[in-house]
Amino acid sequence: MSSTQIEMMQKVLNSLSRPDKGQQAAEYCWVKNHRLRIVVTKTSMRWVVRFSWKGQRYYQSLGTFPEMKFAEFNQLAYQFIADVQSGAYRKGSRLTVHQFFDEIAVPYSRKHHRDHQTFLSRSKRVMKTMGNKRLADVTRRDVEAFLNSCSDLANATVNRYQAFLSKLFSMAVEHEIIDKNPVKGIRKLIENNAKDRILSSKEVESFCRYACEDSNFLHATALMISLLTGMRIGNVITMTRTMLADALSSVLLPMTKSGKSQRIYLSSPAQSLLRKYLNISFNDWVFPSLVNQGDHIAYPRACIERIQRAMKEEGTLEAPFTIHDLRRTYATTMLIATNDIRLAQQSLGHSNISVTERYAYYQNTHLAHASQQTVDAMLPNFQFSQLD
Numbered sequence: 001m002s003s004t005q006i007e008m009m010q011k012v013l014n015s016l017s018r019p020d021k022g023q024q025a026a027e028y029c030w031v032k033n034h035r036l037r038i039v040v041t042k043t044s045m046r047w048v049v050r051f052s053w054k055g056q057r058y059y060q061s062l063g064t065f066p067e068m069k070f071a072e073f074n075q076l077a078y079q080f081i082a083d084v085q086s087g088a089y090r091k092g093s094r095l096t097v098h099q100f101f102d103e104i105a106v107p108y109s110r111k112h113h114r115d116h117q118t119f120l121s122r123s124k125r126v127m128k129t130m131g132n133k134r135l136a137d138v139t140r141r142d143v144e145a146f147l148n149s150c151s152d153l154a155n156a157t158v159n160r161y162q163a164f165l166s167k168l169f170s171m172a173v174e175h176e177i178i179d180k181n182p183v184k185g186i187r188k189l190i191e192n193n194a195k196d197r198i199l200s201s202k203e204v205e206s207f208c209r210y211a212c213e214d215s216n217f218l219h220a221t222a223l224m225i226s227l228l229t230g231m232r233i234g235n236v237i238t239m240t241r242t243m244l245a246d247a248l249s250s251v252l253l254p255m256t257k258s259g260k261s262q263r264i265y266l267s268s269p270a271q272s273l274l275r276k277y278l279n280i281s282f283n284d285w286v287f288p289s290l291v292n293q294g295d296h297i298a299y300p301r302a303c304i305e306r307i308q309r310a311m312k313e314e315g316t317l318e319a320p321f322t323i324h325d326l327r328r329t330y331a332t333t334m335l336i337a338t339n340d341i342r343l344a345q346q347s348l349g350h351s352n353i354s355v356t357e358r359y360a361y362y363q364n365t366h367l368a369h370a371s372q373q374t375v376d377a378m379l380p381n382f383q384f385s386q387l388d
Helices: 010-015 070-086 097-112 116-130 140-148 155-174 201-213 217-229 233-237 268-278 301-314 324-338 341-348 353-359 364-378
Strands: 003-006 026-030 033-040 045-053 056-064 250-253 262-265
Touching: 003 033, 033 070, 045 070, 056 070, 097 116, 097 155, 116 140, 116 155, 140 155, 201 217, 201 301, 217 233, 217 268, 217 301, 217 324, 233 324, 324 341
Parallel strands: 003 026
Antiparallel strands: 026 033, 033 045, 045 056, 250 262
16 A cells, blocks of 8 residues: 655645545555555545554544544544553544444444344434544433434334444443443333224225336335235345245245244235236346346335325325335234234234234224123123113
């Protein structure tokens, strides 16, 4: 790697040439102190400190240009050097939240998390707020301030952000970078997890009719499979041919949200839909992307919005619904048809029946009928007319 001496002025830095993609990064050192450097790649310019002390080499990345100006880098660099020479430096203690996330949390998530993309997506808002703060400097007050800034989000979503931060700082504790998790002790917000939006029979028929007519047949079919099987849409769009049984009688999901594998048994309509599109699928994905080669289709948000607009124009849409409400509709319909919540639990792949109770519920008419049946069974001969 080259190491040319330069003045760390904005004009000079802006004029530095960028290596082509695949070429080795170029490293430039400050003419007044060769320990302070900037590493230039095709896509970034990174401030680094590189030096030796008592026979040991030290290297620290402190930020990127132009987000971090040289004056700030200069101050951080000299503090880092002073900490090393005074013995106050502890490996990793100067890592920023963003650096720790990139170097430790992302590789861990890629290896262990079932939904790595969601983990990455959740990090964006966090890094924008506290990414440049040192891990060791983040306090409980900082965390609470961030969570309070998420007031535009639902309580459940804010709690997911809190869980993200708790995991991140727990990992920092495990790596002995910080001594205490600043998220510990912060109470979660109360969530309203009771959902009762399911599609009526009329809505289901209308939904399927417009899905069959939609311009994006792959996205529309994925939505119908979610409705006809109760599968999460994430599991639907990531299905591969190898997960399907030979006769298309079932789908074996190797990993679900509960962390376990699950076999989904397919009805005749679901089998017919899959058989139709397997004939035109051109790789191992059941729903291959026509945009990104080698990938599966994206989340079909635009498609369900088109279908709901058509339903609204027709007059069959009773209220807006989400993609996840298709799964809830399947669960509730199964519960009403079978009168067996354990069956619904197993079909949905829930590890706890209390979760199923939030998805599958009896409609008010069934509850009223059940109440009448119960009283009739308790008092078959009692005449309530005498109370009038």
